[in-house]
Amino acid sequence: MSAQAIDRFAATLPAETRASVYQSTKTTHEKRTRLLFDQFPDPDRLRTLAGEIKQHAIENLDTYLPQAEARLRANGAQVHWAGTAEAACAHVLRIMRERGATKMVKAKTMVSEEIELADYLGRHGMEALETDLGEFIIQIDHDHPSHIVRPIIHKNRREIATSFEREGLGAYNDDPATITRRARHHLRHKYLAADVGLTGANFLSAESGRIALVTNEGNSRFSVAATRCHIVLVGIEKIVPRDRDLGILLNLLGRSATAQDLTVYTEFISGPRDPAQPDGPEEMHVIFVDNGRTEVLAGECREILRCIRCGACLNVCPIYRQASGHAYRSVYPGPVGAVLSPLLLKENFPQKADLPKASSLCGACHEVCPVNIPIPDLLLRLRARAKEENVPSPGTPPMAPWALLASQPTAWRAALVAGRALNVLPTRLIPVPALQAWTASRELPAWRGGEFRRWLKARRRPAPPAAR
Amino acid sequence: MLNRERTPLTGRRVQLMATCLCDAFYDDVAAATVEVLEHAGVEVAFPEGQTCCGQPAFNGGDWPASRRVVRHTVRTFAGEDPVVVPSGSCAAMLFHGAVLEFEKEPDAPAVEALGRRTWELADYLVNGLGVRTWPGRYPARVAFHRSCHSRGTDSVAAALTLLRSIAGLEVVEFGEAEQCCGFGGTFAVTFPHLSGAMGQLKLDHVRAAQPDVYVSGDMSCMMHLGGLAAREGRPIRTLHLAQVLRDALRGGEAKS
Numbered sequence: 001m002s003a004q005a006i007d008r009f010a011a012t013l014p015a016e017t018r019a020s021v022y023q024s025t026k027t028t029h030e031k032r033t034r035l036l037f038d039q040f041p042d043p044d045r046l047r048t049l050a051g052e053i054k055q056h057a058i059e060n061l062d063t064y065l066p067q068a069e070a071r072l073r074a075n076g077a078q079v080h081w082a083g084t085a086e087a088a089c090a091h092v093l094r095i096m097r098e099r100g101a102t103k104m105v106k107a108k109t110m111v112s113e114e115i116e117l118a119d120y121l122g123r124h125g126m127e128a129l130e131t132d133l134g135e136f137i138i139q140i141d142h143d144h145p146s147h148i149v150r151p152i153i154h155k156n157r158r159e160i161a162t163s164f165e166r167e168g169l170g171a172y173n174d175d176p177a178t179i180t181r182r183a184r185h186h187l188r189h190k191y192l193a194a195d196v197g198l199t200g201a202n203f204l205s206a207e208s209g210r211i212a213l214v215t216n217e218g219n220s221r222f223s224v225a226a227t228r229c230h231i232v233l234v235g236i237e238k239i240v241p242r243d244r245d246l247g248i249l250l251n252l253l254g255r256s257a258t259a260q261d262l263t264v265y266t267e268f269i270s271g272p273r274d275p276a277q278p279d280g281p282e283e284m285h286v287i288f289v290d291n292g293r294t295e296v297l298a299g300e301c302r303e304i305l306r307c308i309r310c311g312a313c314l315n316v317c318p319i320y321r322q323a324s325g326h327a328y329r330s331v332y333p334g335p336v337g338a339v340l341s342p343l344l345l346k347e348n349f350p351q352k353a354d355l356p357k358a359s360s361l362c363g364a365c366h367e368v369c370p371v372n373i374p375i376p377d378l379l380l381r382l383r384a385r386a387k388e389e390n391v392p393s394p395g396t397p398p399m400a401p402w403a404l405l406a407s408q409p410t411a412w413r414a415a416l417v418a419g420r421a422l423n424v425l426p427t428r429l430i431p432v433p434a435l436q437a438w439t440a441s442r443e444l445p446a447w448r449g450g451e452f453r454r455w456l457k458a459r460r461r462p463a464p465p466a467a468r
Numbered sequence: 469m470l471n472r473e474r475t476p477l478t479g480r481r482v483q484l485m486a487t488c489l490c491d492a493f494y495d496d497v498a499a500a501t502v503e504v505l506e507h508a509g510v511e512v513a514f515p516e517g518q519t520c521c522g523q524p525a526f527n528g529g530d531w532p533a534s535r536r537v538v539r540h541t542v543r544t545f546a547g548e549d550p551v552v553v554p555s556g557s558c559a560a561m562l563f564h565g566a567v568l569e570f571e572k573e574p575d576a577p578a579v580e581a582l583g584r585r586t587w588e589l590a591d592y593l594v595n596g597l598g599v600r601t602w603p604g605r606y607p608a609r610v611a612f613h614r615s616c617h618s619r620g621t622d623s624v625a626a627a628l629t630l631l632r633s634i635a636g637l638e639v640v641e642f643g644e645a646e647q648c649c650g651f652g653g654t655f656a657v658t659f660p661h662l663s664g665a666m667g668q669l670k671l672d673h674v675r676a677a678q679p680d681v682y683v684s685g686d687m688s689c690m691m692h693l694g695g696l697a698a699r700e701g702r703p704i705r706t707l708h709l710a711q712v713l714r715d716a717l718r719g720g721e722a723k724s
Binding site for chain 2: 407412433455
C-alpha cells in the first residue's frame with residue numbers, strides 16, 4: 001500500500017474511468033500535436049513568444065491593471081477588485097441584490113470554481129445555473145470538475161443518462177445527441193428567465209478593456225443575450241497588453257485545448273450595450289480576482305501565472321492519465337494544478353505539498369505548454385519548499401545519509417563492495433523501505449558494485465615488458 | 469527547454485562520469501562507453517573520486533543534501549576537459565538541475581561551468597565530435613527508448629543517427645514513444661502504483677513492436693522496465709546505446 005494519497009487514489013480508480021480519461025486525453029494530445037506541426041513550421045517558437053508576452057504582462061500588472069480599469073470605465077463598465085475568494089463572491093451577491101436579481105446563468109469559468117461561487121450564491125438564496133453542458137452535469141450530480149477544459153472527462157454517457165432521468169429531463173437515453181438536445185431545451189428557458197449572466201474572461205486586453213471569451217457551445221453568448229446585467233469574473237493574471245496579443249494566444253489556445261484551429265465561438269466584449277446598439281446587457285461589471293495570485297507573483301514560481309487554462313499539460317501527463325483529476329483534490333488538477341493549487345493555499349501550502357511530488361518529472365507538460373511554463377522546474381522548487389518547511393512526505397527515502405556517502409569517495413567505494421550483500425540476502429529481510437517498494441513489483445538487477453573500476457584498472461595496468 | 473551554451477570542444481580528452489547506476493549495477497555499460505569513446509579516438513580519464521550527480525536528493529526536494537553531492541562532483545571533475553556521461557538524466561542534472569538548485573549559491577558559476585562542459589554520450593559523439601556513421605554490424609531490430617531527461621536536448625536525434633547508420637540494424641517504432649516509462653527516480657518507490665502502471669503501458673507498446681532488443685541512453689529507465697518485465701516472467705532484452713555501439717564493432721550481438 002502506497003503512502004501517498006494520489007498513488008492510492010489512482011490504484012482504486014475504476015478501470016472504466018481510467019480508460020475514458022486515457023482515451024480522451026491521448027486522442028486530444030495527439031490531434032493537437034498533428035495540428036500544430038502540420039500548420040506551423042516551428043510551433044515551439046510560437047510557444048516561446050506567447051510565454052514571453054504573458055510573462056511580460058504578469059510582471060507589469062502594476063501598469064496593465066490600472067490601464068485596463070481605466071479603459072473599462074471609459075467603455076462604460078464598472079470595475080471591482082477582490083483580494084480574496086470571499087470578497088469576489090460578496091461583490092457578485094451585492095450586484096445581484098442591488099438589482100433585485102435572484103437568477104443567474106453562468107458560463108464556464110474556472111475562477112468561479114476556485115472561489116466556489118455557485119455554492120455561495122445558493123447559500124444566499126440565489127440560483128446560479130451552469131450552462132456549459134459539462135458543468136451543468138457536474139452541477140446536477142453535485143460533483144466536481146476533473147479537468148480544466150472537460151469537466152466531465154471522468155464520466156461516461158450511461159452515468160449522464162441516469163442523472164438526466166433522475167432530474168426529470170426525460171426517460172433514460174444515453175445517446176449523446178439526445179442528452180445535448182435535452183440539456184439545451186432545459187437551458188433555453190433558463191436563459192430567458194435569468195436576471196444576470198456571469199462569464200469569465202480567457203483574456204483581457206489592457207489596451208482596449210476588451211475581454212475575449214471562447215466556448216464551443218455558445219453558452220456564454222446566450223448568457224449575456226437576454227440578461228440585463230453581465231458580470232465578468234477575471235483572475236488578475238488574465239491580462240494581456242494589447243489586442244494584437246490575442247492573435248497568437250487565441251491561435252494557441254484552441255489548438256492546445258481541444259485541437260481546434262479556433263473554438264466555435266469567440267467573443268470580444270469591451271463594455272455594456274452602447275445606446276446605439278439594439279441589444280446586450282445594460283450593465284457590465286468586471287471583478288478582478290486576486291485570491292493569492294499576487295503572492296504567487298512575489299514568489300519563485302510566478303511563471304505559473306502565464307497559464308491560459310488550456311489543459312494540454314493534463315492531456316499529455318502520464319500521471320493525470322492514470323489518476324484522473326479528482327486525485328489532485330483541487331479545482332486545478334494535473335501538472336498545472338500540482339503547482340498552482342498548493343500555491344493558492346498560501347500559508348496552508350502543506351495541505352497540498354504532496355501534489356508536486358506526484359510527477360516523474362518527465363517534462364512532457366513543459367513540452368506542450370502553449371506559454372512555455374517550465375512546470376517540472378516549478379514542481380522541483382515546491383518540493384524543495386516542502387522540505388524546507390519540514391512537511392512530512394511519506395514514503396520519500398531520506399537523502400541526508402546518502403548525500404554523506406556520496407560526498408566521501410572512500411566510503412562510497414566501500415559501499416559499492418558492501419552492496420554485494422544484496423545478491424545473497426533475501427531482499428524481503430532487508431529493512432530499507434525504498435528497496436521493499438522497488439522489489440514489490442520489480443526484480444533488482446545483480447549488484448556489481450566496483451566491477452567497472454576493477455575492469456578499468458586491470459585494462460590500464462601496463463603490460464609486462466616481454467609482451468611489448 | 470534545455471538548450472544551453474556549451475564550451476566548444478578543443479582536444480580529444482574527456483573525463484568519464486560512469487554514473488552511480490553503472491558503478492553499482494551496470495559495469496558493462498561503463499566499460500562499453502570507454503571502448504566506444506576510445507574507438508572514436510578519445511582519451512578517457514576516470515576520476516576515481518566520483519560518486520553520483522546528486523539527482524536523487526534534488527528530485528526529492530532535499531536541495532542542501534543534493535548541493536553537497538554536486539559540490540563534490542564539481543571538485544572531482546575539475547579542469548577544462550569535457551565530462552561525458554552515458555546517461556541523459558545525469559547529464560541534464562549537471563547542466564540544468566544543478567544550475568537551478570545553485571541559483572542563490574555563491575559557487576553557482578563553478579556549477580554552471582561544469583554544466584557547460586558536460587555531454588551525454590550520443591550528443592558528444594554526434595554533435596561534439598561530428599560522428600555521423602558508426603562502423604561495424606549489428607543485425608537486430610532495435611526499439612529505442614527516448615528517456616525523458618533527453619527532452620529538449622539533441623541526444624535522441626544523435627542516438628538515432630548512430631543507430632540508423634549501423635549495418636544490419638533496423639530501428640523499429642512503437643506507440644506513445646514520447647510517454648514516460650514511470651521510473652522517475654524516487655517516484656518509482658514513492659508512487660509505486662503509478663510508476664508500475666506507466667511501466668506496464670510502456671512494456672505493452674514496446675512488446676507490440678517485437679524488437680530483438682530495447683535500447684536506451686539511460687539505464688535507470690531500463691532498470692525499472694527490465695525489472696517489471698522480469699517480475700512478470702516475461703523478460704525483455706535491454707541494452708545501453710554504448711553496448712550496441714561496442715558490439716557493432718565486434719560484428720554483432722554480444723553479451724547483454
